Amino acid sequence: MKVSLSLTHNCNLACKYCYSGRKLNKEMPFETAKKIVNFGFQKAPSGQTIDFSFFGGEPLLCFKLIQNLTRYIREKESESGKPVRLSMTTNGTLLTEKKLVFLREQDIDLCISIDGPQHIHDLNRLYADGCGSFADVMEKLELAKKNLNSFQVNAVYGPRTLRHLPETLDFFCKIGASSIHLNPDISATWQGWSYAKIVKVFEKVARYYVQNYQRKNELALNIIDNKIVLFLKGGYDKADKCGMGKTEWGFSPDGSIYPCERFVGKETTSPLCLGNINGEIDNARLGIVREHTGNNDRKCHTCSYQRYCMNWCGCTNYFMAGKTDSTSQFLCNSERATIDVSKQVFLSLEEDPLFLEHFWNYLNEEHAKVLRKARLDVR
């Protein structure tokens, strides 16, 4: 169960590709936030981990709310026995030592949005006056490294920055990111030339990944690691797939309900707004959303990549293909390239001790807490 709270639409940056609603200066009231938390606990089946994620806008603009909300969530966790994982995605510019200590003490996973070295990052991640935010993010990243055991980075690449991905990856390794997420700009116009380009770029990324392990440097990279886990488990399970309006919910600052955080936008006028936490859920609309999840592209059903393909991601499909249950040509090419290079990486490193250690830890540590809380009946 994933519950994403957009705590504010306000942001101190004005990134060019931001999908996160209009920049209205309003913060989620604490009472509304509590109702959302209660909703999450009520909807989550017993024993299932509830992922509460704070985002925005810039969530650190309402740090007091985060503090109060975190305490409330932890109390509910103890009462209900349902395990909780907390995370926050931030542009990082407002981090302070005090805030970092709080995140560490409350076990909140921190993901900092940074697109790569300065000449890439400052192409899109700008202040409202047009100045780049790179220098400030880097300063706060250093602070995060001192105060946290680990931090993740999230980079968005678009048609203009795709070719820089290998350089971006190298940069992230050098700054010591514990986990690297590379995500395409789903609002960009991806033209035909990018389909061939992405294959070449991902091949370079894969070579870099393999070389790192051969040099005894561990590397956690979402696009490759996720696919390798899929090879091990035999493909996506039902539980892995998009749960729009079932196991995945996004909430805007005024309490409007959406089937995914990426749809949080134009408040109640959005056709994907499913009601308000302070009122009722629009069940007719919810029914339509649920009916249009998954992938209904007939061509995908005979594709040999299907088992490992993320063609079911409703929000990506919606923004890139116009429908939640139909895949765009870009995603198709991107997924094929990712699966192909991940297979090559897997076959190159399957006996590498560090690589095996990485996946052993990756699979075990994160869910160790969940398993400890579950009732085990060992024969």
Place this chain on the structure above:
Amino acid sequence: MVMENEIDFKISIAFKGSKEEFEKVAEDIAKLQLNKSVAIETVPLPEKQPIEFDGISIGTWPSPEVVIRKPKPPKPLPGIQPIARLLNSKTQNKIIQGLPRVRIDGINGGIRNPHLHVKDEIVLLDKERFKEFVGNVARELSNRML
């Protein structure tokens, strides 16, 4: 989507009348699916409307429609997800030989710790068996086209 031996039936209905009358109509429509002697005609969905999203017209979204759901297939028993689909049962049994079988309640899927499924139980792999498992998957994968 139409697959072999499977019908996905959608219909768009405009109805005016009382609740009781509609319930009767709904019943009749539901029967259509099961009555194979009735020709089933796929009615095109209503015109898709472009929608405004943050001032930008993005894609389309279907109009509300009545969707007649086909009966759901029976659910598999909990815990029998074919996790190790790449490996045959002989290889799998060799890997898990001697390891304790565990039944886990209250997780509802989503266990990420390396494990294999045997009927309604799972076998959590230790580190050595995990390495063996990875090697087997790699060998299997290298022989297959994705």
